[in-house]
């Protein structure tokens with residue numbers, strides 16, 4: 001159901017324009033040391049090798065229809081956060097450097113799964129998971145991870161955390177089962193219905209910080225930041241707005257009477 005066709009039309013148009021109208025490229029956060037720069041190169045090389053030929057654009061028409069049914073008319077439109085853009089997102093979430101010891105990451109709508117693998121290799125998270133409704137995209141993620149795990153040159157970059165998990169399913173159904181503290185959702189073309197459901201599911205989840213591509217209604221989260229990050233559809237530069245939401249902390253009043261401010 002289209003609830004807000006105007007907002008969606010603007011999002012679709014800006015998405016198309018971002019591939020055509022030349023703009024300055026957005027840079028990822030600078031590496032802090034030469035060693036970090038080399039580590040990034042090793043990570044990007046390992047993910048590139050493992051995912052060679054695995055294309056998230058290849059969902060079947062049935063899968064696309066099933067996604068649109070849940071996420072809205074354009075919900076299944078495919079694109080990926082590129083490696084530098086993922087670094088911007090990890091930095092916004094506080095995962096790129098000095099991640100909290102118990103941090104766990106989820107990409108909600110993980111496509112072919114590269115971002116989840118990159119998070120595992122790059123950020124010191126305890127666990128990482130990707131949830132994807134398209135079986136074809138999910139299978140790409142599983143295959144890419146299998147190749148990464150046997151890449152002799154990848155271990156130098158590998159994190160010490162357990163290997164990522166990929167879940168085939170709907171993020172709304174999966175969220176109550178996930179125990180994650182940090183998440184990303186490429187929600188740019190989700191319709192208002194889906195965003196409302198996502199907001200309720202996030203409110204009820206363990207997620208404390210989430211980076212999103214659209215604002216969503218929520219009783220528990222506040223938008224606390226915005227940055228531009230590079231996506232595969234920003235062929236002409238410019239990047240795409242990423243919004244950072246954090247769960248409100250309970251106040252003493254809230255703790256006593258069950259609400260947050």
Ligand SMILES: C[S@@+](CC[C@H](N)C(=O)[O-])C[C@H]1O[C@@H](n2cnc3c(N)ncnc32)[C@H](O)[C@@H]1O
Nearest residue numbers: 071079080081109110111132133169170171186
């Ligand atoms: C724009 S792509 C982003 C892929 C990945 N996060 C990345 O940035 O590389 C959005 C993905 O969300 C998936 N998706 C949309 N609605 C979903 C839902 N309700 N449950 C699970 N996946 C969903 C789509 O199939 C698509 O693969």
